[in-house]
Amino acid sequence: MVKQQLAALLAREAIRDLPLKYCDCVWRDDIDGIVALFAIDGSFTALHEGKETTIIGTKNLREFYTSSAPLKPRPYIHNHVIEIHDDKTASGRCHLDLRSAKNDMEWLGAGFYNDDYIATADGWKFQSRRITVLRMKDTPVGWNN
Secondary structure (H helix, E strand, C coil), X not given: CHHHHHHHHHHHHHHHHHHHHHHHHHHCCCHXXXXXXXXXXXXXXXXXXXXXXXXXXXXXXXXXXXHHHHHCEEEEEEEEEEEEXXXXXXXXXXXXEEEEHHHCCEEEEEEEEEEEEEEECCEEEEEEEEEEEEEECCCCCCCCC
């Protein structure tokens, strides 16, 4: 029982780190770091103005985040909630306030992420990351095309 509880706590902490590392990588324009947080077949989906855009796989994620870097987004996440399903899968949600470093940290947008996490040989990763955009002044290249 104690061993299971310890494993669940360690999993929860590793999962809790994923959105934090994601934001840190975005701030530092560390595209390789962002992509490394996703499973090999991981996906990022944006729901914005009734349209959905999905990017799947390491190569496509790298291209997407590289093309998004000129926006200079500076994310702040809040209220991370995690649900552990078993020793290999979990899900979570966190809320986003987004600022723009290219425009004197002006408020760029807001929304929330729904995430699915998977345990891999390299640790916990995003299997999927889905953002529901509530407001976005500028959008990355490729959204809603």
